[in-house]
Amino acid sequence: MTPSAAAARASFGERNFRYLLVAPAIFLLLLIGIFPLIYLIMVSFQGITMTETSTDFIGADNFRQLFADARLWQALMHTVILTAIALPIELLLGLAMAQLFLEQLPGRAIFIALLMLPVVVSPIVSGATWSLMFDHRFGPINQIIGWILGADTTLLWTINPKLVYPAIVAAEVWQWTPFMFLLLLAALAGVDRSQLEAAAIDGASWWRTFFKIVLPAIRPVMTIAILIRGLDLFRLFDIVWALTKGGPGTMTETISIFAYIKGFQQFETSYTAAVALLVIVLLSALLMLALKRVELTR
Amino acid sequence: MMTLGRRRALHLGLRLAAAIALTLAFMFPIYWLFMISFKTPEEIYSFPPKWYPGHLNFGNYAVLFRDGDAVTVWNSLVVAFISTAIAMFLGSICAYSLARFATGGRQLANWIVSQRMIPPIAVVFPIFLLYVWFGLVDTYLGVILLYTAFNLPYVIWMMRGYILDIPRALEESALVDGCNRWQVIWRVVVPMCRAGLSATAIFTFVFAWNDFIFALVLTRTEVATYTVQITHYFGGQSNFWAKISAMSALGTVPIFIAMAFMQRYFVRGISLGAVKG
Numbered sequence: 223m224t225p226s227a228a229a230a231r232a233s234f235g236e237r238n239f240r241y242l243l244v245a246p247a248i249f250l251l252l253l254i255g256i257f258p259l260i261y262l263i264m265v266s267f268q269g270i271t272m273t274e275t276s277t278d279f280i281g282a283d284n285f286r287q288l289f290a291d292a293r294l295w296q297a298l299m300h301t302v303i304l305t306a307i308a309l310p311i312e313l314l315l316g317l318a319m320a321q322l323f324l325e326q327l328p329g330r331a332i333f334i335a336l337l338m339l340p341v342v343v344s345p346i347v348s349g350a351t352w353s354l355m356f357d358h359r360f361g362p363i364n365q366i367i368g369w370i371l372g373a374d375t376t377l378l379w380t381i382n383p384k385l386v387y388p389a390i391v392a393a394e395v396w397q398w399t400p401f402m403f404l405l406l407l408a409a410l411a412g413v414d415r416s417q418l419e420a421a422a423i424d425g426a427s428w429w430r431t432f433f434k435i436v437l438p439a440i441r442p443v444m445t446i447a448i449l450i451r452g453l454d455l456f457r458l459f460d461i462v463w464a465l466t467k468g469g470p471g472t473m474t475e476t477i478s479i480f481a482y483i484k485g486f487q488q489f490e491t492s493y494t495a496a497v498a499l500l501v502i503v504l505l506s507a508l509l510m511l512a513l514k515r516v517e518l519t520r
Numbered sequence: 521m522m523t524l525g526r527r528r529a530l531h532l533g534l535r536l537a538a539a540i541a542l543t544l545a546f547m548f549p550i551y552w553l554f555m556i557s558f559k560t561p562e563e564i565y566s567f568p569p570k571w572y573p574g575h576l577n578f579g580n581y582a583v584l585f586r587d588g589d590a591v592t593v594w595n596s597l598v599v600a601f602i603s604t605a606i607a608m609f610l611g612s613i614c615a616y617s618l619a620r621f622a623t624g625g626r627q628l629a630n631w632i633v634s635q636r637m638i639p640p641i642a643v644v645f646p647i648f649l650l651y652v653w654f655g656l657v658d659t660y661l662g663v664i665l666l667y668t669a670f671n672l673p674y675v676i677w678m679m680r681g682y683i684l685d686i687p688r689a690l691e692e693s694a695l696v697d698g699c700n701r702w703q704v705i706w707r708v709v710v711p712m713c714r715a716g717l718s719a720t721a722i723f724t725f726v727f728a729w730n731d732f733i734f735a736l737v738l739t740r741t742e743v744a745t746y747t748v749q750i751t752h753y754f755g756g757q758s759n760f761w762a763k764i765s766a767m768s769a770l771g772t773v774p775i776f777i778a779m780a781f782m783q784r785y786f787v788r789g790i791s792l793g794a795v796k797g
Contacts, residue, residue, distance in 0.1 A: 478733070
């Protein structure tokens with residue numbers, strides 16, 4: 223064999239090797255990602271329901287129905303509202319906590335370790351936990367409010383239309399504020415100390431230092447934290463399911479709960495396929511916008 | 521006038537008080553959940569609610585094991601463990617290729633991470649329809665397959681980062697020494713990113729262990745996981761609180777223990793590698 227042929231074979235082997243490593247993972251991702259997607263598109267143009275099993279194509283009826291479906295758009299609105307309330311609270315509270323724990327404090331490591339715990343609890347468990355907490359008679363929340371007001375309170379947290387949103391937000395904030403806290407704590411710890419000291423020598427106020435030096439320095443991490451949490455909130459399901467199942471009525475239905483009910487309780491198979499496609503399209507658009515702003519790839 | 525030392529001490533005292541108050545507030549729901557699981561039914565339904573059980577009563581747990589409900593924890597363990605093992609193997613070798621040979625470039629890396637972001641309900645609905653066809657609903661194989669695929673992007677993404685962190689030079693010298701490519705991976709790369717591997721494996725396990733929506737759709741009775749079992753105890757006004765709390769505690773203790781071993785990698789793990797912590 224000539225040397226150049228040997229080199230060519232080596233580089234060919236090299237190339238094979240790199241694709242060999244990637245192939246099984248990509249195959250599985252395509253199997254579970256693309257194949258069902260194609261099937262989903264097909265079903266969304268059919269008219270399958272619980273009573274209708276014919277797989278004839280009926281055109282774009284399901285998509286026309288999407289735009290006329292008030293309940294669907296309300297579910298989207300609920301998702302947006304919950305995100306718009308919960309995300310800023312998590313961010314601000316997390317930032318405040320990160321400030322509090324930034325400098326030395328006795329037992330700091332233990333506090334931080336304990337504050338990690340809510341993040342890893344299964345969302346369905348935290349939903350269940352909060353439904354125990356919010357129980358109107360045997361839960362501690364009404365009891366504590368009763369102590370403060372000095373009178374027995376029986377607020378129906380998961381039933382009263384005025385209280386369901388605060389209840390969901392409380393559970394959501396409890397579970398995910400520590401996420402923001404931990405990321406922002408890491409970001410704050412990375413802020414250049416010499417700049418802070420220079421600002422202190424110049425006599426800059428705390429707020430001025432915060433907005434001029436700290437905030438720009440932690441912005442990249444903050445953006446990523448908001449992106450991750452924002453996308454998580456877009457698919458919110460478990461906590462709401464455990465607390466209200468989307469009720470009372472359809473008041474707290476998120477888009478994921480709406481799709482679940484349509485597909486698995488009302489068996490409107492083809493329509494649910496259209497809803498799922500809408501969700502995928504919306505999310506992809508959101509993600510493309512977001513990835514333009516955030517550098518996740520190094 | 522206050523001296524500087526006293527003012528500093530006061531400041532520290534206030535911060536400490538705030539830290540304790542916050543930590544107690546965030547721990548309280550977890551305390552409440554575990555505390556209820558040790559109460560007797562009479563104590564659970566006593567009014568006003570008591571904040572601690574009369575004595576540690578394991579009856580609620582005993583009921584779960586006697587009635588066979590605890591088998592759902594076993595199901596969670598099986599599907600989470602096997603899917604984690606497969607995802608770790610396939611994902612890590614894929615990550616190695618992405619990190620070392622830049623296979624597929626940024627396009628492929630971006631596509632993989634975006635797979636992670638798709639709402640589960642949109643993924644699981646067509647999967648369910650296909651599983652009905654292939655008879656995979658309520659089987660270990662079906663659930664493990666989906667968990668593996670769903671966790672693959674996370675493993676690839678995280679391991680790619682960890683592998684990029686370790687120097688190339690060692691691998692090159694191992695190649696010169698006559699190791700083949702696979703030997704380089706097993707003898708050089710794996711030992712060097714052992715910490716990253718275990719952190720990623722634990723997170724992957726926790727994601728599968730904590731999942732609810734996939735299991736809700738794809739399991740019925742045979743392989744129902746503990747998260748699905750918890751929701752079976754919800755029933756309008758008559759929730760079986762004793763069972764809800766005991767089952768939740770059974771499902772939560774293992775992940776708390778797992779987390780204790782990997783605090784150092786926690787921030788990196790939850791931020792998709794974006795924050796090194």
